[in-house]
Amino acid sequence: MTDCPHCTDERAAGAAFCESCGRPLATGAPLDVGTDCGACGSAGSVATDGYCDNCGMLAGRPRDHAEADAGPVAAAVTDRGVRHRRNEDAMWLAVRGTEVDVVVCDGVSSSADPEVASGTAAEAAGKALALETGVAAAVRAAAEAVAALAGTGDPRRAASNPACTIVAARVREGEIEYGWVGDSRAYWVPIGAERAEQLTEDDSWATHVIAMGADPQAAWNNPQAHAITAWLGADFGVVEPRTGTLRPEAPGVLVLCSDGLWNYYTEPAAFAEVVLASVRENADLVSAARALVALAVEAGGADNITVALIPIV
Amino acid sequence: MAYTAEAFQNEFLALGATEVNAIVTVTSSGAEGGRRTGASEIIIVDCSGSMQAEGRMPAARQAAKAAVGCIDDGVHFAIVAGVSTAQQLYPAPGELAVSTPETRAQAIGAIDRLQASGGTAIGAWLKLAHQLLAQRPGDIKHAILLTDGENGEYKGYLESVLQEIGGSFTCDCRGVGTNWTVPELRKVANALLGTVDIVARPEDLTASFTQMMTAAMGKTSGDVQLRIWTPVNARVRFVKQVEPQVTDLTGKRVEDGPRTGRYPLGAWGAESRDYHVCVDVPAGVAGDEMLAARVSVVEGETVLTQSLVRAVWTEDSALSTRINRQVAHYTGQAELAEAIQAGIEARKSGDDRTATVKFGRAAQLAHESGNRATEELLATVVEIEDAATGTVRLRRKVDAADEMALDTRSTKTVRVGRAQ
Ligand SMILES: [Zn+2]
Ligand SMILES: [Zn+2]
DSSP, X not given: OOOOSSOOOOOOTTOSSOTTTOOXXXXXXXXXXXXXXXXXXXXXXXXXXXXXXXXXXXXOOGGGEEEEEOTTSOEEEEEOOSSOSXXXXXXXXXXXXXXXXXXXXXXXXXXXXXXXXXXXXHHHHHHHHTTTSOHHHHHHHHHHHHHHHTTSSSTHHHXXXXXXXXXXXXXXXXEEEEEEEXXXXXXXXXXXXXXXXXXXXXXXXXXXHHHTTOOHHHHHHSTTTTOBSOOEETTXXXXXXXXXXXXXXXXXXXXXXXXXXXXXXXSHHHHHHHHHHHHHHSSSHHHHHHHHHHHHHXXXXXXXXXXXXXXEO | OOEEEEEEOOOEEETXXXXXXXXXXXXXXXXSXXXXXXXXXXXXXXXOGGGGGGGHHHHHHHHHHHHHHTOOTTOEEEEEEESSSEEEEESSTTOOEXXXXXXXXXXXXXXXXXXXXXXXXXXXXXXXXXHHHTTXXXXXXXXXXXXXXXXXXXXXXXXXXXXXXXXXXXXXXXXXXXXXXXXXXXXXXXHTTXXXXXXXXXXXXXXXXXXXHHHHHTOOEEXXXXXXXXXXXXXXXEEEEEESBOEXXXXXXXXXXXXXXXXXXXXXXXXXXXXXXXXXXXXXXXTOEEEEEEEEEEETTEEXXXXXEEEEEESOHHHHTOOOHHHHHHHHHHXXXXXXXXXXXXXXXXXXXXXXXXXXXXXXXXXXXXXXXXXXXXXXXXXXEETTTTEEEEOSSOOHHHHHHHHHHTTXXXXXXXXX
């Protein structure tokens, strides 16, 4: 077993990822200084700040695409997509035997340093999940960590504080406990089912007005459909995460994802079909997650895309 | 010595756009443990015959004495008497004195001997100052130049001297009275990275000299430079200091390795200055992110701090049309200085129509940006009827000193949001 290149903490037996920093061991590592430039072809021209010393083009950020592969237990993939210039989603995945801690966060683009918010939230929640104090406590820990960002670093953060969504889950002995703030989602997709079960309920304008009786079609077509009504960030105040538990009776796949994926599959039937097809048609779990991300990219990649797959047998 | 540099910009560009603008704020906390290197000072006092008028000579003597009194112990210094040639008044010709209470007292005694007789030879005076300062490589080098008239040397001589010695020391220039010319002293100050100002009344010379010498004694680094890297096929369109005053540094570029140039910033103490960097880059495609410039503050080979200027191309016009306040503000401040100088030139050549337009624009810009000091100076030359629309009328009778004050101080800027 190799040591995590990102931190020196010891990992529990059976963990596929560094439990401390949550980064995958194999991929998503920072670009090596001195690699060749993909834009102009200059040899060894990538400088320490990630830009080519000849043509100035950004060689790429480690977060642009990252994968976490826990073999058959879990997998997660995050990607910048097409339209966004950086990946403001963040994820955390830690496994211990069949126990899984997983977090997906999506930075609010209009806030200052959204990628810092999501990264901070994912890490804080991930570390809190390992303390076995439950999902609500983990989301609150993330909320505190994100709120604290407003008072640090760039003064612009105080004016427009970093903010993000969160969905987190822990799997213990076949039971799923989940919690969320915002519109990143958790789904339960039973094997062979025709419809996916959306476990979370978006904190979004559309969900809110549909609950009030508005026509769903019209609500989702409204320009402010995706405006979120709850988030992690200093300007939101005290966060009361919503939580739930599920003890599946039949095998299926727990999916956590950002809106960069579910936006292309808003129908529960379409979501179930694409998830089950990906799991079925790919040799392993991480390839299935990668395939789902690729579909969202092909569909336009209008947002950052993050998806985590945790099969439960 | 703690330096910081921060770039303010809208990094988003529309597809096809190639111009990248950023304001880089450089701040130094000053030395923690006092001056690291030595310092040397030259005081040049115009002793031409015209200095006899209006009690200028006694006032200049008093001011020079006050400046000598401000020189810290251990600083090397000399006094130059400016006549048709340059004459060293103190210490012995070709030497620099080391400042002690005794040498300062001797210098003050020597200043009492200054008499007004002779011509104005600014080129020769600066050349002597340069020769004296050249004995102290590594020192923070500074000179004060006082004159009351136009240069009397043959045409082109001053320019050739500035060409030769430009950047080798900092020179703050002051014109007393109204018989000197602003463009001439501005040329000297620009070449030597110093300031220029009018001291209309001789009795204000002492305060002016004290202020210059105190500021000089507060400098902790002698030769700070901006080092700018740009990518292949890119070009630095301009580099301007924009705060506390506008100075174009573009022409002072010295090549420094591949795609890199250095621009001299002069001496630094505990202070903050803003620079406007404008770079033309090759156009990128949607989603491309390019480093348009890597801006470093350096002293010799030591990089004190660094800041990145970026370009990101986007189809989202909401992003690319976003106006950066700092860039917009300082673009306006630079235009303000240009409008004033163009207005003064037009008025001198009798083109009242152009002068009115230029001063009108200047009044508008000064008002919008909250530059109250410049707005007040403008009001001495034109009647500002409506600053918001730039409606002004030329004043029939303008005091020469007021117009020269407006001219010399036209480059003084304010920071965003200040005085608003
Ligand atoms: Zn390149
Ligand atoms: Zn998203």
